[in-house]
Amino acid sequence: MAGTSAHPNKELKLTSDRRGTAPTVFEVAALGGLWLAGALTLVVISVAKPSWAPYLLLLAVLVTCAFAARLRRIPLSAVSAALIPRTWRQGAAATAAVIAVVAATIRVPGVVRSAYDSLTGPHYSLLEADIRPLGTTAPPGAIAAAARTIPVDATYSVVGGDQNDVWAVFRFWLAPRQFDPNYRTAPWVVLYDDPHVTGLRPGRKRRLAPHIYVLEVRG
């Protein structure tokens, strides 16, 4: 990080006279081949040892930078000069940038893996993708069946199940149907987990899923 003092960035200016001639085709091919072989080796190792992947990626980045420097004829002295800070503040800023780059690079395999898992994981239709997350609380099939059974303009209630979770999930999915917390007055009642309640009015009971029914109150 030494160089042109007038520049606010305090970076070393690499003058063009330090650059040599352009690399030959043979050199490019040789370096490219070496790089490819090295990269493939690192990929193979990281597949065999996934926990090493972050550090192997870091190594790959360093190797790539070294190859790029070689191809662009950047002398080692220029690189080492750029690494020497002129002031302690510059050193601190450069250290912060290096720490940020290293910490970010190490995280890349985890992020790429999450994308890979998404790509290779199950594919959902739009409706499935909409309703499936509710499955942690209540069977999505039952929720979808309730939506198919209860008319959109109807009022309904839920009995049984946890009021905070199960009821919330049905209220979430069955909107814009009106929710009535009193099952004795609601014309439609979702009966969750065979609840033992008194005062249920007679009506037609339809099965939504095992132990989950919807009751259409008569009259």
Added chain:
Amino acid sequence: MRIGLGLAGNVTAVLVVGYAVLYGLGLARGRDALKLIGLAYLVGWGTAGAVLSYALMCGIDFRPELIFVVLAVAVLVFIGAGRLTSPVPTRSSSPARSPVAKAGVAVGAAVIALAAVSALIVAVRSTWIPDEDTIYFWIPHAQVIHYSGALWFDGGVGHPEYPPLVAAMYALGFAFVGGFHPSLLSVEQCLLGLSFVGSALALLDRFVPRWLSFPSIALLVIAPGFFSRLHSLLPDQTLAYFVATAALASVLWLREGQAAWLALAVILSASGALTKLEGETYAGLLALILVVGAAVRRKWRIALLSLALLLGLAAVIPWRLWLGAHGLPTSSTDYQLSSVFHPLYMAHRMGRVPYSFHHVLGAVFDVHDWLVILPLALCAIIVAFRRVPSLAAAFGTWLLVATFGLILVYWAGQFEGTTLRDEVLFTVHRVAATIVIVAGVMTPIVLFLALEQPSSSRTG
């Protein structure tokens, strides 16, 4: 097909509003326009949300044709304003010259690109995240708007006092895709998150060298705490986008002296205040720090102009009036600011402080969630303290007050039906995100200003 077109239409509408706002401010003209696409989307999202919220408060029905008219009027107003404003000059930081700096920029850019592509893949291929608050009230608020075309009158939804911007934008998404599809909101939220990343890079690039900005933003975007919440339908991270970008715009205003940046900060602060209740606190905190900082340095003009940031805070007044007019609670039922001023009440709850303190600090310094973002920010403050004491102090004060404010919420809060332990464990990691995200975008600025020649320093 219908869904794809709907999503594209939504994105286009938000971009049109965003570019109109930027044009109105004198920004994004000429070759700068493409570079500011992220900022245009973020500002468009906030502005469209605010405009639709006010339209709903005025009783305008949330029907597609009326939405179009309302947004079109907003666009025309901003374009009209643009004819009165002078363009803000395009600026770019000088490119990296040393090979090491170039390598840092390249690796940082590659990490950001990989993270962005990965986030989009996850958003498109995965389902939405069913957080409790999402199911209880954030999406139900949007459902009410979507199905009834109006805001919630009857108080039948949870937390009716929460501001309506996010619900309005979710409902706009439903209107564009033609139905209630929460899974598509993940894609929209991911785009919003990436637009924030683009905004931060573009704004930083006006003066911060890329060898500092790219690694810092790469670290932020790939941090699990940020990346995993890119798809979240909870508005905590959305609030962080607005607060952090408002902070960046404020720094640009101090540095360049262009009123456009102050106006942008006001718009973003207002968007934040209409996103979540904490947004008001953050808007007020930003204004307070700028006013006090300028007053201490006897820069009275800046102190006076900084008061404009309070307009962001004032953006929620119509919402409070609307709530009051409809007999709904006008402030949070979980915590009251007034309770902080009751010494006996606070003393009685003193036992909550150590637990909250421990978990709030644990959340912001959590290496698994936020890697080393906050430690780097604190180092940056130390490095910059001699060279730019005002900026370093302002940044440090913001971090300190925001962290203490969070502890104060747990200290004074009365969370109905839940224990302090549950409340802290459920919420602390997401509500603390704003603090770390602001730290992440401010660190490169503070570091750069510490390096800058004293003669050319204008911000510190």
